[in-house]
Amino acid sequence: MRRAGAAGEPVPAEVAAAWAKVFMEQLYGMQKPVRYECRRRGSNDPWEEAEPGDVTHPRRRGLVIRALYLHPPVAKQQHRWPPGSNGQGHCLDCDEAQWLAAPECRPHAPIRDHRSAMPFRITWVIEPLEKLHYLAKHLNPFDRDKWRKEATYLIDRIRDHEKGSQP
Structure with missing residues (x-):
């Protein structure tokens, strides 16, 4: 050259x-x-x-x-295609389209649930919210309704969040 x-x-x-x-x-x-x-x-x-x-x-x-590109290439792993895909399917491991796929398969890393990495347990907030719900009785009717609704909403969301993050 x-x-x-x-x-x-x-x-x-x-x-x-x-x-x-x-x-x-x-x-x-x-x-x-x-x-x-x-x-x-x-x-x-x-x-x-x-x-x-x-x-x-x-x-x-x-x-x-x-x-x-990355260099050097990593060890090769074969794609796994769904049966009967005839060139139109996606790899079962890396979800790459068959017509665009490279010779080797590179599966994605599992997605980490970041809710488990919190520095505190979110359920610790439930008790203060319940106290706020209880103490709202000393407020005027408009504020009492507002704070009870918000506290109840947050408590429900926290419990739903905890259910979703349980293995």
Whole structure:
């Protein structure tokens, strides 16, 4: 490549394509891009994450697409397709579309329930809310109704929240 470029000789397109293919295979292997980014053609706007339609039809939408990779490639895992998908299904592990999937499967990390990471138990707030409910009897009728409704609502939401975060 250097000799052809230094000599100023024209290089046929198929030779340049073969060089690019070898270069990409040597650099990245058979790994799938981590994500695609796009921006308007001729624009200096920041890169945004591309939608699947942006990746499949960039010229029609006037976009420039770039693929971001990780290197070195990780160990390969095979995709598991639903029976009878005929090229139209999604992987059961990584949810990748069959027509767009890379040779190896990369399942997503399990989603962590952040409610369990609170520095205190939310149920500790129930007792003060019940006291507020009780002490509202010393307020005027309008405020009493307002504070009792709000305290009851919060107590119910906290109990629902605790039910949802139980394993």
